[in-house]
Each structure stands twice: as C-alpha cells, then as structure tokens.
Amino acid sequence: NAGVTQTPKFRILKIGQSMTLQCTQDMNHNYMYWYRQDPGMGLKLIYYSVGAGITDKGEVPNGYNVSRSTTEDFPLRLELAAPSQTSVYFCASRTSNGGEAFFGQGTRLTVV
Amino acid sequence: GESVGLHLPTLSVQEGDNSIINCAYSNSASDYFIWYKQESGKGPQFIIDIRSNMDKRQGQRVTVLLNKTVKHLSLQIAATQPGDSAVYFCAEILNFGNEKLTFGTGTRLTIIP
Numbered sequence: 001n002a003g004v005t006q007t008p009k010f011r012i013l014k015i016g017q018s019m020t021l022q023c024t025q026d027m028n029h030n031y032m033y034w035y036r037q038d039p040g041m042g043l044k045l046i047y048y049s050v051g052a053g054i055t056d057k058g059e060v061p062n063g064y065n066v067s068r069s070t071t072e073d074f075p076l077r078l079e080l081a082a083p084s085q086t087s088v089y090f091c092a093s094r095t096s097n098g099g100e101a102f103f104g105q106g107t108r109l110t111v112v
Numbered sequence: 113g114e115s116v117g118l119h120l121p122t123l124s125v126q127e128g129d130n131s132i133i134n135c136a137y138s139n140s141a142s143d144y145f146i147w148y149k150q151e152s153g154k155g156p157q158f159i160i161d162i163r164s165n166m167d168k169r170q171g172q173r174v175t176v177l178l179n180k181t182v183k184h185l186s187l188q189i190a191a192t193q194p195g196d197s198a199v200y201f202c203a204e205i206l207n208f209g210n211e212k213l214t215f216g217t218g219t220r221l222t223i224i225p
Contacts, residue, residue: 031211042201043156059214061158090155094213100146101203101213103155106147 002026006091006104013081021076021107023091031094032074033101034058034066036087043090049074053085081111125192126221133215135185135202145203147187148178149198150218156201159187189221196222 007022025032030051035043035058049068063085065077074093077099078085088108092101125131137145148156160193162169162176162185169176175188185202202216 031213033213035215042217045212045214048212056212058212092155092213094211100158100161101156103157105155 004087004093004102004104005092006107008107009105010108011110013078015081015083015111018077018079019035019081019109020111021078021089021091023074023076023104024072025074025091025093025102026072026092027095027102028071029093029095029102030071031090031100031101032068033094034064034074034076035090035092036060036085037090037106038087046076046089066077078109083111085109086111121217122220122222124224126224127194128191130220131189131192131196133187133189133200135187135216137183137185137202137204137216139204139206140180140183141207143180143206143207145176145185146203146205146213147174147185148201148203148215150201150204151198159200192221192223194223194225197221 002049033048034046037043044060046064047058047066049055052068052071055066068074088106090106091104094101146161147159148219149159150156160171160174160176162178173190177186198217199220201218
C-alpha cells in the first residue's frame with residue numbers, strides 16, 4: 001500500500017497563477033482532509049470530505065476549492081495564488097469513526 | 113466555536129525522564145481525541161487516541177489522560193529517548209458523523225541527552 005500520496009512535493013507559483021495539489025489514497029478511506037501548516041505553526045483545516053461527492057469547509061477555506069469525484073482522489077485547487085498561501089499543505093485520510101488519520105508527506109508551496 | 117489548544121509551546125526534558133504534554137479543548141461535546149507526532153519535514157504520525165467515554169488509554173511508553181470535567185487532555189511519554197524530540201499535536205473530532213478533524217497549536221518537545 002502506498003498510503004496517502006501527494007504531488008507535487010515542491011512548487012513555486014507566481015502571484016495570480018493557479019494550480020491543483022493532488023492527493024490520492026489507496027486505503028479505501030471515506031474521509032479525506034486538506035490542511036495547511038505555516039512555519040512554526042499548527043495545522044489548519046482547509047476543506048474536508050466524508051465521501052465521494054461530499055465536501056465541506058474547514059477553518060480556512062478562502063482562496064481554495066476542492067472536489068471529490070472518487071473515493072481515492074481529493075484535489076485542492078488554488079485559483080489566484082497569493083503570497084499568503086505560501087505554506088506546506090498536507091492531505092490526510094481516515095477510515096470509519098474512531099480511525100486514525102494517515103498523512104501524506106506534504107507539498108511545499110511558495111507564492112512569489 | 114470549538115477549538116483545541118495547548119498550554120506550553122516548548123518543553124525540554126532530560127533523556128530517560130518522563131514528559132507530560134498538555135492540551136485544553138473548549139467543546140465539552142467532543143467525541144474523540146488524537147495525539148500526533150510530527151518530525152521535521154514530515155507529515156504528522158498517529159501516536160494514540162482516546163474516545164470521550166474513556167479517561168485513560170495506554171500504549172507503548174505513552175499514556176493519554178482525558179479529564180472531561182476541566183476539558184483537559186494530556187500525553188505522557190515514559191523514559192524519553194532522543195527520537196521523541198518532535199512537535200506534538202492534539203487533535204479533536206467534535207462528533208462522529210461530522211468528522212471534522214481540527215488540530216491544536218502544538219508543543220515542541222526537546223530531549224536533552
């Protein structure tokens with residue numbers, strides 16, 4: 001099992017550009033999450049999904065969009081990149097209630 | 113709104129000693145709590161979890177205590193080792209069914225050789 005896979009690992013964007021951070025899991029988990037982590041800080045929830053076709057906002061959703069067309073994939077879209085979106089982004093997935101969340105290795109994004 | 117926070121941002125412990133990391137949460141209705149360890153440059157890793165109907169849960173060298181009266185969660189690490197140096201986060205799910213998993217600020221634990 002690969003677990004949770006995020007691509008790319010690193011990316012530099014110019015202000016105003018757009019990109020999609022990919023996340024895929026092969027554990028057949030229903031629940032998936034996107035977090036951002038600024039340097040020296042905790043993880044802030046951007047969006048989450050409890051199943052294909054269902055997404056919900058987290059603590060810091062502004063400037064981001066998500067979709068969940070399959071159980072495996074949960075891409076995060078940045079439409080107009082801003083310097084404030086410079087961060088490390090983590091994707092995670094969980095199984096049924098009470099299950100631990102498994103995290104990807106993160107995507108380090110810099111917006112200049 | 114609900115939030116999970118930590119009392120101490122940094123903690124230094126002598127190797128071999130026990131360490132205690134604390135966490136306060138604000139929503140007394142929360143169902144489930146998890147402790148994660150994050151090493152530099154990596155994603156968080158699960159350590160131990162506890163449901164709201166429990167007071168204590170033990171793992172290998174780790175114990176989580178839940179005090180619902182004062183809405184306090186702690187992680188005890190016994191006989192600390194250099195590999196325990198990391199940032200530790202508590203996380204919370206308000207209720208099963210909603211599944212919104214939120215994290216506290218984190219405590220940086222440094223083990224002194």
